[in-house]
Amino acid sequence: MKLATFLTLAAANIAVAAPTNEIQARGSREDPELPHIEDNDFISTVLDAHWYWRRVHCAQDLQWDPALALEAFKSVNACTEKVQHDRAGSNLSGVSPSPENREIWLNFARTAIHGWHEEETKYPYGSAGYEDTWGHFTQMVWRDSSRLGCALSKCDDFTKKFPGRIYCFYENVGNNIAPGEFEKNVWPPVCSDPTGRVAEQHYGK
Numbered sequence: 001m002k003l004a005t006f007l008t009l010a011a012a013n014i015a016v017a018a019p020t021n022e023i024q025a026r027g028s029r030e031d032p033e034l035p036h037i038e039d040n041d042f043i044s045t046v047l048d049a050h051w052y053w054r055r056v057h058c059a060q061d062l063q064w065d066p067a068l069a070l071e072a073f074k075s076v077n078a079c080t081e082k083v084q085h086d087r088a089g090s091n092l093s094g095v096s097p098s099p100e101n102r103e104i105w106l107n108f109a110r111t112a113i114h115g116w117h118e119e120e121t122k123y124p125y126g127s128a129g130y131e132d133t134w135g136h137f138t139q140m141v142w143r144d145s146s147r148l149g150c151a152l153s154k155c156d157d158f159t160k161k162f163p164g165r166i167y168c169f170y171e172n173v174g175n176n177i178a179p180g181e182f183e184k185n186v187w188p189p190v191c192s193d194p195t196g197r198v199a200e201q202h203y204g205k
Contacts, residue, residue, distance in 0.1 A: 031154050033099075033100070033101045033102045033105065034102075034105055034152055034153075034154055035102060035105055035106060035109075035152060037066070037069040037070065037072070037073050037149070037150070037151050038066075038069075041106060042105075042106065042109065042150075042152070043064050045106050045109050045110050046064075046109060046113065046148065046150045046168070047061075047062060047064060047148070048110075049109070049110050049113035049114055050062050050113060050140065050148065051194075052194060053114075053117045053140060053141055054140070054141055055191060055192075055193075055194045056189040056190075056191055056192075056193055056194070057141040057143075057186070057187050057188070057189055057191065058143065058187045058190065058191040059141050059142065059143040059145070059187070060143065060146055062145065062146065062147065062148040062170075063146060063147050063148070064147075064148060064149065065147040065148060065149045065171065066149065067149065068147060068148060068149025068169045068170070068171060069149030069150060069151055069169075070149070070151075071087075071149065071169055072090075072149050072150055072151040072167040072168060072169045073151035073153075075087075075090075075151075075167050075169075076092075076151050076152065076153040076165050076166070076167040077151070077153045079153065079155035079156065079160060079163075080160075081160060081161065082094075082160070082161040082162065083161075083162060083165055083167075087169065087173075088173045088175070089139065089145070089169060089170040089171060089172070089173025089174055089175070090139070090167060090168065090169050090170070091113075091116055091136050091139050091140060091167075091168045091170075092165070092166070092167050092168070093112035093115065093116075093162075093165070093166050094161070094162025094163070094164060094165045094166075095108055095112075095162055095164040095165075096157070096161070096162045096163060096164065097157050097163065097164070098154045098155075098157055098163045098164035099154075099164050105152060105164075108152075108164060108166065109150070109152065109166050112166050113140070113166075113168075115136075116136035116137055116139075116140045117137055117140060117141075118137075119133065119134040119135075119136055119137035119138075120134070120137045120141075120189075122134050123137060123138065123186070125186075125188055128182035128183050128186060129177065129182055130175050130177050130182070135175055138174060138175055138182065138185075138186050139170060139173075139174040139175055141186060141187075142170070142172075142174030142175070142185045142186065143184070143185045143186070143187065144172045144174070144184075144185050145170040145171065145172055145173070145174050146171070146172065147170065147171045148168060148169070148170055148171075149168070149169050150166060150167065150168040150169070151166070151167055152164075152165065152166050153165045153167075
């Protein structure tokens with residue numbers, strides 16, 4: 001499946017209803033347009049963006065973990081001066097200015113996750129190991145990871161770098177530097193491209 005087609009299929013699942021869950025009121029800045037961690041459209045956006053790339057890299061499908069999502073929510077809403085990793089097994093991205101509405105927030109989440117995979121072009125499969133240059137990609141497709149939780153935050157646009165943020169936490173954590181772990185967990189894109197019927201079953205026609 002071409003990426004353009006894949007993105008079109010994923011975008012078809014976006015809804016524009018405003019979130020109402022009270023957990024959002026505990027964020028760094030209240031914004032009714034900001035999808036919360038129990039928002040089904042946000043959860044689907046995150047899982048769908050991982051699904052295609054993990055399939056082609058022979059990794060298992062991820063399951064949403066509410067506990068990890070809450071952990072990510074607390075971390076991203078600390079609104080540190082810049083995006084920063086608080087734990088192993090995390091991927092982070094930021095944008096400036098912050099998205100203005102729900103649809104743009106969902107698109108930001110989707111685009112950020114696909115952007116992590118772009119690091120794959122720098123990854124040296126023949127001499128595997130960890131570098132910051134490709135660390136988002138390797139965590140994204142890490143075969144031993146099975147659970148995921150993500151959260152968004154709108155920090156202060158005037159005092160923070162990249163105030164629109166997404167943090168994703170994974171279990172089992174990836175980027176394990178023990179001997180043989182990268183070779184075992186980060187495979188080239190050698191598995192079947194989930195095109196046609198498989199994609200339709202996942203995304204819906």
